[in-house]
Amino acid sequence: MKITKEIVESVANLSRIKLDEAATVKMQTELGAVIDYMEILNSLDTKEIEPMSHIFSLNNVMRDDLIKPSIDRQEILSNAPDHTDETFVVPKTVG
Amino acid sequence: MMNINKMTALDIGAEIKKGNITAVDAVKAFYDTIESTDNIINAFITTNKAEALRKAEDVQKKIDSGKLTGSLAGVPIAIKDNICTKGMKTTCASKMLGDFIPVYNATVIEKLEQAGVIIIGKLNMDEFAMGSTNETSYYGSCKNPWNTNKVSGGSSGGAAASVASNQVPMALGSDTGGSIRQPASYCGVTGFKPTYGTVSRYGLIAYASSLDQIGPIAKSVQDCAAVMDVICGKDERDGTTLDIKYGGLLESLNGNIKGMKIGLPKQCFDKGLDNQVKNSILSMSDTLKELGAQVDYIEMSFLDYVIPTYYILASAEASSNLSRFDGVKFGFRAKSFDGVTDMYSVTRSEGFGDEVKKRILLGTFVLSSGYYDAYYRKALQVKSLISKKFNEIFQNFDAILCPTTPTTAPNLDQSLSDPLQMYLSDIYTVSANLAGLPGLSIPCGFDQSGMPIGAQIIGAPLDDKKILNIGFAYQQNTEFHKMSPKGV
Amino acid sequence: MNYEIVMGLEVHVELATKTKIFCSCTTEFGGAPNTHCCPVCTGMPGTLPVFNKKVLEYAVKAGVALNCDITRYNKFDRKNYFYPDLPKAYQISQLYLPFAKNGSIDIKTRSGLEKTIRIHEIHMEEDAGKLIHSPTGNETFTDYNRCGVPLIEIVSEPDFRSAEDVIAYLEKLKTTFEYLGISDCKMQEGSMRADVNLSVRPNGSEKIGTRTEMKNINSFKAIERAIAFESARQIELIENGGEVIQETRRWDDNKGLSISMRSKEDAQDYRYFPEPDIPPINISEELIEEIKNNQPEFASAKVLRYVNDFGITRADAEIIASSKYIAKIFEDTVAICNEPKEVRYWIINQIMYLMNDKGILPEDINLSCEKFAEFIKIATSDRINRPTAKTVFEAMFFASHDFDLEKYIKDNGLEQVDDTDSIREAVLGVLSANPNTVKQYKNGQTKVVGFFVGQVMKATQGKAKPDTVNKIVAEELAKL
Structure with missing residues (x-):
C-alpha cells in the first residue's frame, strides 16, 4: 500500500489537523514506513477468524434508570476557552 | 534517624502506624528530595506541597484516632499526569491540556484518598501516553536516574524515574503497550500491569480504551500488591471492569513457587535481544528453578505480528479518543483561525505534538473508508489469534518469563529519529495488552554500564496473584530491586 | 413526462427514559442551558459511558412492535465526526449490529389507502446537543442538555410514494410508541424527527433515481412542503437535462426551500469502529418473549x-x-x-x-x-x-x-324545567308573538313547528325539557 500525498491530506482533513507542505511530506514518509511495516499481517491467513473487539466475554453491563443530580454548570464550563455564564461559545456554525 | 526516602511504601506505612514517624514527616522528606533532584530528573509536571502537607495532617489525625488503619495510610504517592485529579492540573504532558483542571476525581484517586494515601504530585509522561522514551512530553523529557543521559522510558517515565530516584515510594502509571513495565525495567523498579478490567479506567484520559490499564510502580512486588489492594475492583462507572473478588493480593504472597511451570518463549531470545539482557533473564530462570519452578522453552510464533497489530488498534482508538480535544470544552484553543472548522484544525495542529499527530493520522487512516477491512478489521482478527495462542500456552504453563525490553535504556535523542526502532522496544510488552493479560516487570540485573535490566512475568487472565507471587519469590531471594542509583 | 416520487425515511425517536443513555443525568425537556449535564455527557477527558438498562427494554419493545428480527448479540459502534454539538466528537451508535432488522408496519392514509412499509433496521444511539446561533454576532452557543438523550433511529425501505404515505407512517409510529409508553413523539420538541431520502423516476420505471437526504423537517406541515419542493426541484433538474447529486440538504421551513449542506471540507467518512468502552449486550430469548407477551x-x-x-x-x-x-x-x-x-x-x-x-x-x-x-x-x-x-x-x-x-x-340554574304549566305559558306567549308564522302553519306549512320549539327553548333559556315542549307545542297548535 503506497501512502500518497492525497491520502495524507485527506486523512489530515478528516482528523482536523493542519499540515503545511513540509509536514505533509514528512508524514507521508513516516506513515508510509509504518504502514509498510504493517503489511506483515497480510501473511497471516485470518479468513476463518472472527474479529475480536472485546477481550473478555463480559457482557450486559447496564445501570438502572435512576436520576443522579447533574453537576454545577460553573464546573461544566470551568475549563472552556470561551464561554458565557450559561454556554460554551464557538465561532458561528451557520452562514 | 531513619532514611524515609529509601524505605519501601509498606515500611513507611508500618513506621507511621508504630508512631515512629508521621505522615507529615514522610511528605516532607519526599518533597526535600524532589526539590533537590527534580531539576535534573524532571519527573514531576505538577507538585502540590501545601495541599499535600495539609492532607498529611488530616490523615495523621485519622491514623491517631484509629479511623485509618490500612497498610498504606499516610504514605505518599505520585500520579501519572493522565489520571484526573479534581482541582489539580492534569496535562497528559500536552500543550493541549496545559491548563486543564479536572472537576472530578478518577476512581483510583478516590480509592487512594479513602485509604489515606497522600498524593504529592503529577508525573511526567509521553504526551497522551504515546511514546516509549518520555521524550514526546511537552514539558521536556524525564531523565533516567541511573544515567541522566539516558531515557527513563515511557510512557510512564516520570512514574518509574520518581520511584527510582527516591522522590516518592510509589506511583501510579498506565500501561497501553508496556508503558508501566518498560520504564520500570529501564529505571530498575517494579511495575505491574494488571489483567484488563481489574482497575477502573474512570478518570484515566484514554489513549487506547481496549488496552489501557492503570497499575503501580514501586520498589517491590509487595508494595505493588499493596497498591493493587487499594485500587482494584469493579466500578459502576467503568463498564469494562470485572466483577472479581480478589481478596488481599498482598496477604496472598507466600513466595512458594514449587512445581510452577514457567515458559520461556524461544522467539524472545532471537534476533534483536541484547546479550547482557539475555543472560540476566536466563540467570533469573535458574534462580526460579532453584526455588522449585519448572522452566521450559515455549513457542510464541506470533511475536512478529504483535507490534503492527498493536499500532493499528491503539492508533485507531486514539484517533477517536483524542477527537474531543477541539478547543471547545476544555484545554487549548488557537488564537487565530477562520471559522469553526479552521478553529478545530489550527487548535489541534498547535496543541498536539508530532508523535500524537502521527498516531492520530495513522489511526484515522486505518479506520477510513476503503482501508478498514485491510487494517483495522485484520488487526482485530490477529488479536483474536494472539489471544487464542496465549490460552493454549496457559493450558500447560502457569506463567511466561521473558525480557521486558530488548535492551537497557537508550540514550536521549536517539529513538525519536527512528520511530520504527522505538516501536520495536515494546515488542515483548504489547502482547499482554492485546490479550488483556497481567504483566509484571522486576529488576533482574545490570548491564556493563550499570543500567538496570528488567524481567517480565506474564500470566493468564486473572492470574495476577500468581505472577505477583513469582516476582515476590524472586525478590525474597535477590537484591536487584533494592539497588538505588548513585547519588540518590 | 410523469414522475413517481420514491422515498425512504430515517426517523429518530427519543426514548422516554428518566435518565440519559450513558449517564445518570435527567432527560427532562427544557431546563436552563447546560444544567442537565455531567462530566460523562459533556465528554470530559477520562469519562466512560455506562449503558442504561431501560433504553434496551424500550428499544426492544419498539423492535417487537414493528415486527423486526431482534439481534441477540449487540454491540455499539463509534461514529466519528467533528461538530460543536457533539462533545466527544463521536456519537455512540450501532452500525455493524443494529438491534432490530427486517420489520414492517401497516399504514392507512387519510384517503383510505392501505399499505405495508418495510423497516430495514432500527438502532440505538445518543442524541447531540443544541446550538444557539447569535442573531447578530459571529458566535454560536452550545447547550449540552440533550447530549446523551437516548434515541432509536428507524430506517425504512424506500416504500413511500407520497407525503400522505409519510404522514400516515409517522402517525402510526407515534400512536404505536405512545401505546408502548416508550416515547411521546413530539415533533415540535424534537422527540420525533424525520429525515426524508427522496428520489424521482419516470412512471413505470423500475430503477430508483439518485436520492437526496433532507434534514431538519420539524412538523407534518413541513413534511408536505418539503416533499413537494424537493420532488419538483429534482424533476425540473432532470427535465432540463441536469442530474440529481446525492447529497444532504437542509429544509428551511421559513424560506420554503431545501439547501445543500455539501461542502468540500465535509467529505463524510465516519470511521465507525466497535465502541471499546461498552461490553456487548446480549438480548435474551426471555426478554423478547416477555415483551411479546406483554404488548399493549x-x-x-x-x-x-x-x-x-x-x-x-x-x-x-x-x-x-x-x-x-x-x-x-x-x-x-x-x-x-x-x-x-x-x-x-x-x-x-x-x-x-x-x-x-x-x-x-x-x-x-x-x-x-x-x-x-x-x-x-x-x-x-x-x-x-x-x-x-x-x-x-x-x-x-x-x-x-x-x-x-x-x-x-x-x-347556574341549569336544571331542566319539566313543569307543564310554565312551559305552556311560554308556548302560548310564542304563538301570540308570532301571528304570521301561525298563519303559515294554518296554511299547511308544518315545518314551522321547529321554529316554535326553538323560540320556546330560547324563552326558557334552554332549560325546558325538549320532549315536553314538543308535546305542548303540538297540543296548542292543534287547538288553533
Whole structure:
C-alpha cells in the first residue's frame, strides 16, 4: 500500500489537523514506513477468524434508570476557552 | 534517624502506624528530595506541597484516632499526569491540556484518598501516553536516574524515574503497550500491569480504551500488591471492569513457587535481544528453578505480528479518543483561525505534538473508508489469534518469563529519529495488552554500564496473584530491586 | 413526462427514559442551558459511558412492535465526526449490529389507502446537543442538555410514494410508541424527527433515481412542503437535462426551500469502529418473549373491539384509538357508566372540537373519568337537555378534578324545567308573538313547528325539557 500525498491530506482533513507542505511530506514518509511495516499481517491467513473487539466475554453491563443530580454548570464550563455564564461559545456554525 | 526516602511504601506505612514517624514527616522528606533532584530528573509536571502537607495532617489525625488503619495510610504517592485529579492540573504532558483542571476525581484517586494515601504530585509522561522514551512530553523529557543521559522510558517515565530516584515510594502509571513495565525495567523498579478490567479506567484520559490499564510502580512486588489492594475492583462507572473478588493480593504472597511451570518463549531470545539482557533473564530462570519452578522453552510464533497489530488498534482508538480535544470544552484553543472548522484544525495542529499527530493520522487512516477491512478489521482478527495462542500456552504453563525490553535504556535523542526502532522496544510488552493479560516487570540485573535490566512475568487472565507471587519469590531471594542509583 | 416520487425515511425517536443513555443525568425537556449535564455527557477527558438498562427494554419493545428480527448479540459502534454539538466528537451508535432488522408496519392514509412499509433496521444511539446561533454576532452557543438523550433511529425501505404515505407512517409510529409508553413523539420538541431520502423516476420505471437526504423537517406541515419542493426541484433538474447529486440538504421551513449542506471540507467518512468502552449486550430469548407477551393492545385491535363490543362506527373508533390518551378516557369512562355510545358522542363532538379549537394535545387533557361518567349519567337523564349539557361539559373539561357537577348545575340554574304549566305559558306567549308564522302553519306549512320549539327553548333559556315542549307545542297548535 503506497501512502500518497492525497491520502495524507485527506486523512489530515478528516482528523482536523493542519499540515503545511513540509509536514505533509514528512508524514507521508513516516506513515508510509509504518504502514509498510504493517503489511506483515497480510501473511497471516485470518479468513476463518472472527474479529475480536472485546477481550473478555463480559457482557450486559447496564445501570438502572435512576436520576443522579447533574453537576454545577460553573464546573461544566470551568475549563472552556470561551464561554458565557450559561454556554460554551464557538465561532458561528451557520452562514 | 531513619532514611524515609529509601524505605519501601509498606515500611513507611508500618513506621507511621508504630508512631515512629508521621505522615507529615514522610511528605516532607519526599518533597526535600524532589526539590533537590527534580531539576535534573524532571519527573514531576505538577507538585502540590501545601495541599499535600495539609492532607498529611488530616490523615495523621485519622491514623491517631484509629479511623485509618490500612497498610498504606499516610504514605505518599505520585500520579501519572493522565489520571484526573479534581482541582489539580492534569496535562497528559500536552500543550493541549496545559491548563486543564479536572472537576472530578478518577476512581483510583478516590480509592487512594479513602485509604489515606497522600498524593504529592503529577508525573511526567509521553504526551497522551504515546511514546516509549518520555521524550514526546511537552514539558521536556524525564531523565533516567541511573544515567541522566539516558531515557527513563515511557510512557510512564516520570512514574518509574520518581520511584527510582527516591522522590516518592510509589506511583501510579498506565500501561497501553508496556508503558508501566518498560520504564520500570529501564529505571530498575517494579511495575505491574494488571489483567484488563481489574482497575477502573474512570478518570484515566484514554489513549487506547481496549488496552489501557492503570497499575503501580514501586520498589517491590509487595508494595505493588499493596497498591493493587487499594485500587482494584469493579466500578459502576467503568463498564469494562470485572466483577472479581480478589481478596488481599498482598496477604496472598507466600513466595512458594514449587512445581510452577514457567515458559520461556524461544522467539524472545532471537534476533534483536541484547546479550547482557539475555543472560540476566536466563540467570533469573535458574534462580526460579532453584526455588522449585519448572522452566521450559515455549513457542510464541506470533511475536512478529504483535507490534503492527498493536499500532493499528491503539492508533485507531486514539484517533477517536483524542477527537474531543477541539478547543471547545476544555484545554487549548488557537488564537487565530477562520471559522469553526479552521478553529478545530489550527487548535489541534498547535496543541498536539508530532508523535500524537502521527498516531492520530495513522489511526484515522486505518479506520477510513476503503482501508478498514485491510487494517483495522485484520488487526482485530490477529488479536483474536494472539489471544487464542496465549490460552493454549496457559493450558500447560502457569506463567511466561521473558525480557521486558530488548535492551537497557537508550540514550536521549536517539529513538525519536527512528520511530520504527522505538516501536520495536515494546515488542515483548504489547502482547499482554492485546490479550488483556497481567504483566509484571522486576529488576533482574545490570548491564556493563550499570543500567538496570528488567524481567517480565506474564500470566493468564486473572492470574495476577500468581505472577505477583513469582516476582515476590524472586525478590525474597535477590537484591536487584533494592539497588538505588548513585547519588540518590 | 410523469414522475413517481420514491422515498425512504430515517426517523429518530427519543426514548422516554428518566435518565440519559450513558449517564445518570435527567432527560427532562427544557431546563436552563447546560444544567442537565455531567462530566460523562459533556465528554470530559477520562469519562466512560455506562449503558442504561431501560433504553434496551424500550428499544426492544419498539423492535417487537414493528415486527423486526431482534439481534441477540449487540454491540455499539463509534461514529466519528467533528461538530460543536457533539462533545466527544463521536456519537455512540450501532452500525455493524443494529438491534432490530427486517420489520414492517401497516399504514392507512387519510384517503383510505392501505399499505405495508418495510423497516430495514432500527438502532440505538445518543442524541447531540443544541446550538444557539447569535442573531447578530459571529458566535454560536452550545447547550449540552440533550447530549446523551437516548434515541432509536428507524430506517425504512424506500416504500413511500407520497407525503400522505409519510404522514400516515409517522402517525402510526407515534400512536404505536405512545401505546408502548416508550416515547411521546413530539415533533415540535424534537422527540420525533424525520429525515426524508427522496428520489424521482419516470412512471413505470423500475430503477430508483439518485436520492437526496433532507434534514431538519420539524412538523407534518413541513413534511408536505418539503416533499413537494424537493420532488419538483429534482424533476425540473432532470427535465432540463441536469442530474440529481446525492447529497444532504437542509429544509428551511421559513424560506420554503431545501439547501445543500455539501461542502468540500465535509467529505463524510465516519470511521465507525466497535465502541471499546461498552461490553456487548446480549438480548435474551426471555426478554423478547416477555415483551411479546406483554404488548399493549394497539390501535388496530382497539378499533375492532370498539366496533364489535360497543357498536360504534369504524370511523369513530379509529379517531378514538388513534391516541392512547383518548382511548384511555373512552375505555375508563365506559367502564364506569357503561354508555359507550354516549361517551363516544361526547369525545367525538366535544373533546375533539375543544382540542382543535384550543390547541390541546391528547396527553395534556386533564379530565377525570369519574366526573365524565357522572356527567354522562346526568346528560342521559331528564335533568339537563343537550344544549345545556354542552355548557356543562365544557366547564367540566377545563376545570380541575374536584369540579362539582351538581353544584355547578344548581348554581347556574341549569336544571331542566319539566313543569307543564310554565312551559305552556311560554308556548302560548310564542304563538301570540308570532301571528304570521301561525298563519303559515294554518296554511299547511308544518315545518314551522321547529321554529316554535326553538323560540320556546330560547324563552326558557334552554332549560325546558325538549320532549315536553314538543308535546305542548303540538297540543296548542292543534287547538288553533
